[in-house]
Amino acid sequence: xxxxxxxxxxxxxxxxxxxxxxxxxxxxxxxxxxxxxxxxxxxxxxxxxxxxxxxxxxxxxxxxxxxxxxxxxxxxxxxxxxxxxxxxxxxxxxxxxxxxxxxxxxxxxxxxxxxxxxxxxxxxxxxxxxxxxxxxxxxxxxxxxxxxxxxxxxxxxxxxxxxxxxxxxxxxxxxxxxxxxxxxxxxxxxxxxxxxxxxxxxxxxxxxxxxxxxxxxxxxxxxxxxxxxxxxxxxxxxxxxxxxxxxxxxxxxxxxxxxxxxxxxxxxxxxxxxxxxxxxxxxxxxxxxxxxxxxxxxxxxxxxxxxxxxxxxxxxxxxxxxxxxxxxxxxxxxxxxxxxxxxxxxxxxxxxxxxxxxxxxxxxxxxxxxxxxxxxxxxxxxxxxxxxxxxxxxxxxxxxxxxxxxxxxxxxxxxxxxxxxxxxxxxxxxxxxxxxxxxxxxxxxxxxxxxxxxxxxxxxxxxxxxxxxxxxxxxxxxxxxxxxxxxxxxxxxxxxxxxxx
Numbered sequence: 001x002x003x004x005x006x007x008x009x010x011x012x013x014x015x016x017x018x019x020x021x022x023x024x025x026x027x028x029x030x031x032x033x034x035x036x037x038x039x040x041x042x043x044x045x046x047x048x049x050x051x052x053x054x055x056x057x058x059x060x061x062x063x064x065x066x067x068x069x070x071x072x073x074x075x076x077x078x079x080x081x082x083x084x085x086x087x088x089x090x091x092x093x094x095x096x097x098x099x100x101x102x103x104x105x106x107x108x109x110x111x112x113x114x115x116x117x118x119x120x121x122x123x124x125x126x127x128x129x130x131x132x133x134x135x136x137x138x139x140x141x142x143x144x145x146x147x148x149x150x151x152x153x154x155x156x157x158x159x160x161x162x163x164x165x166x167x168x169x170x171x172x173x174x175x176x177x178x179x180x181x182x183x184x185x186x187x188x189x190x191x192x193x194x195x196x197x198x199x200x201x202x203x204x205x206x207x208x209x210x211x212x213x214x215x216x217x218x219x220x221x222x223x224x225x226x227x228x229x230x231x232x233x234x235x236x237x238x239x240x241x242x243x244x245x246x247x248x249x250x251x252x253x254x255x256x257x258x259x260x261x262x263x264x265x266x267x268x269x270x271x272x273x274x275x276x277x278x279x280x281x282x283x284x285x286x287x288x289x290x291x292x293x294x295x296x297x298x299x300x301x302x303x304x305x306x307x308x309x310x311x312x313x314x315x316x317x318x319x320x321x322x323x324x325x326x327x328x329x330x331x332x333x334x335x336x337x338x339x340x341x342x343x344x345x346x347x348x349x350x351x352x353x354x355x356x357x358x359x360x361x362x363x364x365x366x367x368x369x370x371x372x373x374x375x376x377x378x379x380x381x382x383x384x385x386x387x388x389x390x391x392x393x394x395x396x397x398x399x400x401x402x403x404x405x406x407x408x409x410x411x412x413x414x415x416x417x418x419x420x421x422x423x424x425x426x427x428x429x430x431x432x433x434x435x436x437x438x439x440x441x442x443x444x445x446x447x448x449x450x451x452x453x454x455x456x457x458x459x460x461x462x463x464x465x466x467x468x469x470x471x472x473x474x475x476x477x478x479x480x481x482x483x484x485x486x487x488x489x490x491x492x493x494x495x496x497x498x499x500x501x
Contacts, residue, residue: 001072003445004057004227005431005438007239008049008078008158010034010098010261015056016431017064017071018438020447022458024431026064030056035095039500040102040345040353043095046084046160053161057225068226073445074165074217074233075437077242078158080178083136086153086163094147096157097136100262100297100344102353104135107142111135111180115196117278123192125184125274125282126177130345130353131297134180137199154203158236165225165233166215169205172235174242176207177283185272187284208235210286211443211451234444237286239433240264240293243403246429246436248459250287250452253398255390257416257424258432259406263299263341263379265386267292267395279349279389286440287451292393294348294386299379300406302341302357306375311368326369327376328411332418332471333478334370337361339378340485342493348386350486354497360485376412377475380419381482387420401425401461403432410465418471419479426463 002025007014012031016024030052035043061068081099086092097103111128112120120127128135133156141148155163156179159171176182176189181199183190187209194201208214213232222229236242240258244266249256251268258264269290274282281293298305307320342355359371391397400422406412407426417424429435439454448454 002066002070003438003441004071004074005434005436005441006053006074006076006161007242007432007434007437008053008076008161009239010079010100013049013052013056014431014434015053015060016434016438017060017066018435018442020442022429024435025066026060027431027434028056028060028063034098038103042098042101044098046092046096046157049157049161050164054224057227061226068228071227071231073441074227074231075439075441075444076158076162076233076236077239077433077437078156078161078175080156080175080238080240081131081133082157083133083140084155084157084160085140085147085151086155087150088152090153090163093150094140094144099131101136102130102345104130104139105353107135107138110138111197121274121276121278123190124180124182126180127278127351128180129347129351131347132178132180134193134197134199138197151200151203153205155205159205162214162233165217165221167218168215170208170214170235171205172208172210172212172214172237173284174210174286175238178238178281184274184282184284184290209288210235210237210241211440213444232441232444234441236437236440238283240266241283241286241291242433242436242440244268244291244436245286245439245451245455246432246434247401247403247427248455249401250285250289250455253396255387255397255400257383257400257402258404259300259379259402259412260404261299261301263296263383265294265383265390267390267397269395273393275389275393280386286436292390292395294389296341296379296382296386297345297347298341298343298357299383300404302343302375302379303406305343306372323368323372324409324411327373330369330373333474334374334377335366336363337366337370337374338478338482338485339374340489341375341378341382349389352490352493354493355486356493356496358489376415377419378482379406380415381479383416384419384479385483397422399423399425401427403430413465414468417465417467419475421467421472423467424465425461428460428462429458
């Protein structure tokens with residue numbers, strides 16, 4: 001028997017087919033565009049997601065040679081916080097506003113003033129941030145009143161795919177936790193938040209646990225995808241919770257780092273405990289527990305920007321590998337060059353849509369290798385910001401499991417080990433959220449008793465990178481300088497942002 005894991009990412013959908021022994025037998029990826037119609041805005045067309053997903057499912061079935069009736073379940077993962085709006089006829093009525101969109105600062109300020117920090121802590125366990133879903137709904141109500149009046153259903157990105165597969169309006173606890181409309185401690189929609197902001201509760205989807213069966217593949221979806229009609233579709237998870245399942249980050253002491261478009265530090269908790277200062281996200285985990293999470297908006301995307309937008313030539317030295325080879329020749333600390341990785345603003349720990357990416361400390365002696373290495377280090381320092389907050393909550397950090405595109409670089413893994421001063425592990429499962437989604441589908445089908453059992457049987461550490469003490473000491477001296485730069489430049493960031501608004 002086989003299980004399908006679908007991860008609806010920001011730039012592409014990744015689909016894997018996992019057998020009942022946990023082996024990935026086939027994978028497919030389909031890209032789609034992101035649109036930036038205004039500075040700080042980020043949108044996508046949900047139909048692009050569905051077209052890529054249905055084509056990808058058809059392709060993976062044909063490519064693998066697996067019979068559709070041997071695929072016993074589908075798990076969904078996806079980019080969090082995005083706003084998908086449907087009318088009564090299930091038509092998408094406005095482009096989806098994405099997690100990295102920064103247009104809702106006024107709405108966040110309004111929410112914060114109206115409810116206050118204590119209210120947010122009590123009702124949701126999270127700060128009002130521009131990426132979250134509730135501020136987007138308020139923005140649509142204010143700026144697109146005709147669209148708002150037509151809203152019949154509010155969905156998150158992966159749950160639009162669920163709707164297209166099953167005809168059900170549903171979500172699950174980990175993704176719902178990032179809407180700012182969810183009572184995370186009690187794992188249900190927050191009546192207080194919904195009532196205070198007059199959100200149409202009937203438009204919100206039914207909320208399940210991540211391994212619950214939320215629906216079955218319809219005949220129409222079967223005809224379009226090749227999946228067997230009636231195949232179960234489980235709740236799944238937001239991409240970070242799914243990625244944590246995919247790396248086995250389901251018990252205390254194991255911390256995961258996702259080095260994808262965004263960067264995420266993720267620590268599982270057996271009991272709910274929110275950060276009283278609301279510096280970290282406090283969300284439901286996909287294994288029935290909870291987790292805290294720090295998010296930086298630009299991680300591996302910083303390196304992609306450096307390659308595509310600055311070093312976009314045909315020379316071999318301009319490729320990812322060539323640039324990383326140059327970076328490896330630079331000394332740890334990049335000879336005093338510091339990169340601030342705020343290319344799309346920042347979320348943790350600053351929650352600042354005006355923050356800008358910056359090189360600080362450039363001198364005539366620096367070369368491209370220094371600059372590339374400083375980007376890798378700047379992202380690692382940004383992730384350390386969240387790691388320090390996790391430590392402040394007395395959450396143990398015994399090992400860090402890293403995944404995502406950036407994890408392929410051994411140099412970057414070594415830099416993380418040195419800046420974190422902790423062992424960095426790679427595991428046998430490298431598919432991340434899509435693998436976690438497939439695991440949840442297998443649990444929902446009954447192959448395993450729960451997510452924790454599945455992870456213990458399927459996921460093993462395959463490689464470890466240990467801190468180099470000399471580098472640890474060097475980075476410990478540089479890190480306070482990195483931290484100080486944001487406060488020194490914050491005013492300039494705001495002035496630059498206002499000039500371009």
